Amino acid sequence: MTANAPGAVVLxxxxxxxxxxxxxxxxxxxxxxPGSPSSQILGMLGKIARERNFxxxxxxxxxxxxxxxxxxxxxxxxxLCVVKQNGLLCTADALxxxxxxxxxxxxxxxxxxxxxxxxxTNEFDSRWQAQSASVALLEPTTMQEAKxxxxxxxxxxxxxxxxxxxxxxxxxxxxxxxxxLGELPEENRPLERVREWDRMVxxxxxxxxxxxxxxxxxxxxxxxxxxxxxxxxxARDLIVAGGTGRLYAQEAVKRLGVQDRxxxxxxxxxxxxxxxxxxxxxxxxxxxxxxEEVDPFLEQxxxxxxxxxxxxxxxxxxxxxxxxxxxxxxPDNVEKAISILTGAPLPEKRLPDGAGKTPLPVRxxxxxxxxxxxxxxxxxxxxxxxxxxxxxxxxxxxxYFMAGQSxxxxxxxxxxxxxxxxxxxxxxxxxxxxxxDQKVVTICGDSTFFHTIMPGIVNAVYQSANMLLIVxxxxxxxxxxxxxxxxxxxxxxxxxxxxxxxxxILEAIGCEVEVADPFETVQAxxxxxxxxxxxxxxxxxxxxxxxxxxxxxxxxxxxRVWVDQSRCIGEGCGCDKHCSRVWGCPGNTWDFSTGKAQxxxxxxxxxxxxxxxxxxxxxxxxxxxxx
Amino acid sequence: xxxxxxxxxxxxVCGIGGQGNVLAAEVVGSAMIDRGCRVAxxxxxxxxxxxxxxxxxxxxxxxxxxxxLIPSGEAHIIIGFEPLETLRIARKYAGADxxxxxxxxxxxxxxxxxxxxxxxxLDALQEEIRSLxxxxxxxxxxxxxxxxxxxRAANIALLGAFSxxxxxxxxxxxxxxILARRFKGAVLELNQKAFAMGxxxxxxxxxx
Numbered sequence: 001m002t003a004n005a006p007g008a009v010v011l012x013x014x015x016x017x018x019x020x021x022x023x024x025x026x027x028x029x030x031x032x033x034p035g036s037p038s039s040q041i042l043g044m045l046g047k048i049a050r051e052r053n054f055x056x057x058x059x060x061x062x063x064x065x066x067x068x069x070x071x072x073x074x075x076x077x078x079x080l081c082v083v084k085q086n087g088l089l090c091t092a093d094a095l096x097x098x099x100x101x102x103x104x105x106x107x108x109x110x111x112x113x114x115x116x117x118x119x120x121t122n123e124f125d126s127r128w129q130a131q132s133a134s135v136a137l138l139e140p141t142t143m144q145e146a147k148x149x150x151x152x153x154x155x156x157x158x159x160x161x162x163x164x165x166x167x168x169x170x171x172x173x174x175x176x177x178x179x180x181l182g183e184l185p186e187e188n189r190p191l192e193r194v195r196e197w198d199r200m201v202x203x204x205x206x207x208x209x210x211x212x213x214x215x216x217x218x219x220x221x222x223x224x225x226x227x228x229x230x231x232x233x234x235a236r237d238l239i240v241a242g243g244t245g246r247l248y249a250q251e252a253v254k255r256l257g258v259q260d261r262x263x264x265x266x267x268x269x270x271x272x273x274x275x276x277x278x279x280x281x282x283x284x285x286x287x288x289x290x291x292e293e294v295d296p297f298l299e300q301x302x303x304x305x306x307x308x309x310x311x312x313x314x315x316x317x318x319x320x321x322x323x324x325x326x327x328x329x330x331p332d333n334v335e336k337a338i339s340i341l342t343g344a345p346l347p348e349k350r351l352p353d354g355a356g357k358t359p360l361p362v363r364x365x366x367x368x369x370x371x372x373x374x375x376x377x378x379x380x381x382x383x384x385x386x387x388x389x390x391x392x393x394x395x396x397x398x399x400y401f402m403a404g405q406s407x408x409x410x411x412x413x414x415x416x417x418x419x420x421x422x423x424x425x426x427x428x429x430x431x432x433x434x435x436x437d438q439k440v441v442t443i444c445g446d447s448t449f450f451h452t453i454m455p456g457i458v459n460a461v462y463q464s465a466n467m468l469l470i471v472x473x474x475x476x477x478x479x480x481x482x483x484x485x486x487x488x489x490x491x492x493x494x495x496x497x498x499x500x501x502x503x504x505i506l507e508a509i510g511c512e513v514e515v516a517d518p519f520e521t522v523q524a525x526x527x528x529x530x531x532x533x534x535x536x537x538x539x540x541x542x543x544x545x546x547x548x549x550x551x552x553x554x555x556x557x558x559x560r561v562w563v564d565q566s567r568c569i570g571e572g573c574g575c576d577k578h579c580s581r582v583w584g585c586p587g588n589t590w591d592f593s594t595g596k597a598q599x600x601x602x603x604x605x606x607x608x609x610x611x612x613x614x615x616x617x618x619x620x621x622x623x624x625x626x627x
Numbered sequence: 628x629x630x631x632x633x634x635x636x637x638x639x640v641c642g643i644g645g646q647g648n649v650l651a652a653e654v655v656g657s658a659m660i661d662r663g664c665r666v667a668x669x670x671x672x673x674x675x676x677x678x679x680x681x682x683x684x685x686x687x688x689x690x691x692x693x694x695x696l697i698p699s700g701e702a703h704i705i706i707g708f709e710p711l712e713t714l715r716i717a718r719k720y721a722g723a724d725x726x727x728x729x730x731x732x733x734x735x736x737x738x739x740x741x742x743x744x745x746x747x748x749l750d751a752l753q754e755e756i757r758s759l760x761x762x763x764x765x766x767x768x769x770x771x772x773x774x775x776x777x778x779r780a781a782n783i784a785l786l787g788a789f790s791x792x793x794x795x796x797x798x799x800x801x802x803x804x805i806l807a808r809r810f811k812g813a814v815l816e817l818n819q820k821a822f823a824m825g826x827x828x829x830x831x832x833x834x835x
Binding site: 009010011118142144171174175176177178244247248250251252255330331332335349351352354355356358360361362363364365366368406407577580581584586588589590600601602603 | 643645652653656657660665666667668669670671678679680691692693694695696697698699700711714715718722734735736737738739740741742744745746747751752755758759769773778781
């Protein structure tokens, strides 16, 4: 990552390419809150920060991250902010105000969108934020472009004094490709002292200058090396691609044999729209297919442009059929769209006779083997079932989002965005004063607690809501890959910091707080029931480290867990396969030939909780469990 | 200079989150770059460690940078860490000339354990994999890895078997070089052992 070997070709993941690009740009400052698919970027930046003499932090949330970057920019620093699609929306106020105040040192925001929501609760299109905030946006297609666009974005940002957004999508972040390395700067540019009359303020009279900066970049984008065209001159069938669709299209036109009559216009510097450049190709076209991820952003922009120029074109894309309105592009849907554009027939793909008949079971995501969340939701469901009515559980964002499925006993009924659970529960909890006779429960992880839950707790305590918040304290930001947060005592650059004590914070705010270990199932259930019965704002901290984290840090052998076949009653037991069917840990499997339970030694991490739940006492644990 | 039977050559690595899918794809990709090819890799993730189906696409070319995804029906090699996942991928991606190297040890999905779904009959499942491919090699990679010392080396054991497939684009030495570069100490030793055992298992006529 920090080899100064210009010209070397390396297989790089898109996220790695961004890191390399940042090093080549000579950044002074980087801040982020993790979010897939770009979670890894800041972790890698933290590791090279000292060597490359810049500062990197995992901020408590995305608003802290972008505003810290603005502060750094005011002293002339090149600052990189990394967020995912939802994180960019969190920054919306800061971003819009920031665009009006402008920047001094370059400020680049890398945002990652997740078309098809592979690791998200939804799919968003960040490009609308660039349009709304009047800032420029670049979108790389290859890993090479991902690297090269970072220094380019900093140059643009400093040329006009404005934030620049680089938009990634999952296939870039988590794809790998060949990257030719560039040069690393000898040393970073010196910082600039902020003078008495320097200003970086968002005020209304900056609206005009903000728009002028955008127009200046439109001019630059008409000449940008990231916008290019391939294909015959004056092609009547034109494909306009922003992002990954370009590569799918390049291959599909060859497979369909239409490469000699279809033009491919690729846009990497795409907002503000390089109108003059685009019009050169629109003027000769009759049919235009737009390939882009998530929303018809370019499609609507180009249609408006064509309308203004009184061009009569047929558009194909997400808005006009030819491509699905939702989900990511792939080689198949792009090939089909090009077949519609050109009339070239699709090659026939057939399975051999007899194949493809048996339905294949899907693999529903679940908590990892030994995950403490499984125990918490098991106990919560059990406790709420024994109330006179089932209660209301509001979810939140983290691994425990999966608790809405069988992984967590279908454990919650509502979930909005990250940090929302406590306030949705507060709303419901207020109604208990007005006749709603249900227990109101919400959950959050430890990282989410610091990210956005704390103001909601202050609100719930101050407004006297009747509710229970369960903090799933697994000492990790587990969903995104174990990034440090203020409770962990570590920083992005590997330094130690004084960890914040969630319990003390809660007590200071004025909550009733108790702590339980979800693996001590009997004790934890008692505590849970006691707290459910209490009025006011109660918080139960379920404390047990993430199983994956424990496995990573494990030194000795894991405890061996097995099923004593002589004691397992199997299908004849009244437990209804409690271990594998109800408890549902992937380590608990079933031997369909003997009709008895077994443990998968590969998957099992040895937590031993299932041994406590087996009514026949058939599950044995050898070696020490930490529970 | 390396010869590619197809350009781009398309390899799918598939399995379940946590089986080392991404790492295996990265090792194959790095070895192909060492041989002077242009490589693109597409990963699924997010489901990693959480029991979902995962796959990586490795695409190799001597001409252009390929996209990170393989079109359906265009895979030439499938490396599968689980039989159901191998079949799932073969149905979508196998084409006129596809070789599969896979571990026949089933890992039951949650829905199967909960009794709401059925795992296909293993013999029929393997028969269907054979019908979809020109060559299907079943190698007990997880068992081999456990014998080598740790089940987590199953991915590397299967890569060993992959290097022995007739017409494999990479040799045993190509991959061993990457392992030596990628790992250190005890992990390297474990992986080297699992890799060698995987190579041996492929030679023992696991081909069906």
